[in-house]
Amino acid sequence: MDAATAPARWLRAREKDENFPVALRWLPREPRRHLHAVYAATRLIDQIGDEAPGDRVSQLVALRAELAGLWHGNAPADPILQMLAPTVTACDLPQVAFEELVEANLIDQRVGRYATFDDLLGYCRLSANPVGRLVLAVFDQSTPENVALSDQVCSALQVLEHCQDVAEDLAADRIYLPQLDLTEAGVAEASLATGGPGDPACRAVILTQVDRCEALLDAGPPLVARLTGWARIAVAGYIAGGCATARALRTAEGDVWSRPVRPRHVDTVASMVTLLGKATVVPQ
Numbered sequence: 214m215d216a217a218t219a220p221a222r223w224l225r226a227r228e229k230d231e232n233f234p235v236a237l238r239w240l241p242r243e244p245r246r247h248l249h250a251v252y253a254a255t256r257l258i259d260q261i262g263d264e265a266p267g268d269r270v271s272q273l274v275a276l277r278a279e280l281a282g283l284w285h286g287n288a289p290a291d292p293i294l295q296m297l298a299p300t301v302t303a304c305d306l307p308q309v310a311f312e313e314l315v316e317a318n319l320i321d322q323r324v325g326r327y328a329t330f331d332d333l334l335g336y337c338r339l340s341a342n343p344v345g346r347l348v349l350a351v352f353d354q355s356t357p358e359n360v361a362l363s364d365q366v367c368s369a370l371q372v373l374e375h376c377q378d379v380a381e382d383l384a385a386d387r388i389y390l391p392q393l394d395l396t397e398a399g400v401a402e403a404s405l406a407t408g409g410p411g412d413p414a415c416r417a418v419i420l421t422q423v424d425r426c427e428a429l430l431d432a433g434p435p436l437v438a439r440l441t442g443w444a445r446i447a448v449a450g451y452i453a454g455g456c457a458t459a460r461a462l463r464t465a466e467g468d469v470w471s472r473p474v475r476p477r478h479v480d481t482v483a484s485m486v487t488l489l490g491k492a493t494v495v496p497q
């Protein structure tokens with residue numbers, strides 16, 4: 214398998230696990246290529262932070278240095294970063310976004326608990342919000358107003374994913390449910406390994422996060438309204454995936470232990486149609 218084929222196959226496998234469409238097939242080839250490149254690079258960062266054997270800190274620091282070289286014209290050795298290099302130039306991607314994503318993964322190596330929801334959102338500012346800023350950059354629509362709305366949406370998407378992965382995260386000694394919520398609900402950390410129908414307190418904590426995420430996703434319609442061209446379609450897909458995920462968690466009554474909770478494709482499509490139908494373009 215050559216260097217070009219390996220990352221492409223890895224990318225397709227990862228994309229299938231996402232709650233949202235990474236790069237809708239309706240989009241023109243060029244923005245789809247850029248979105249795939251951004252996604253692959255962000256997943257590479259997360260893969261090292263979550264799964265790499267050995268010294269993950271050193272590997273993340275090395276990756277950060279190799280990423281920085283893209284803004285200085287250096288040719289990267291990693292095939293994923295080779296995919297990213299043309300996109301960095303073509304879309305004038307912000308280097309700080311990748312630095313923040315690496316920093317979030319460095320934090321994961323030393324921090325496994327968050328006291329409050331505000332503390333969790335602070336982590337999301339590094340782990341999730343930069344991705345939305347990169348997407349806006351791909352479409353050249355990085356206004357301060359758009360970025361602020363995108364940040365809310367991306368934080369919601371991140372927290373919803375944490376809700377889906379509670380048991381998996383616990384196995385890695387990470388708990389992204391706020392400690393204050395767990396304490397107030399009387400949930401012991403050990404309970405998060407099984408949770409389920411027999412533990413309504415665990416499910417209640419999940420549904421509390423869903424409430425908060427739905428409030429954050431309220432930024433979605435005004436964001437779509439502000440965007441133009443293909444950016445509206447792409448971003449509506451991400452937001453719709455978040456809405457469908459929240460709906461799936463509600464349908465499961467917060468039980469993410471008995472079976473995997475995934476958004477239904479039909480709900481994602483319905484949410485996307487609603488978003489695009491209601492959003493009137495805002496003059497820039």
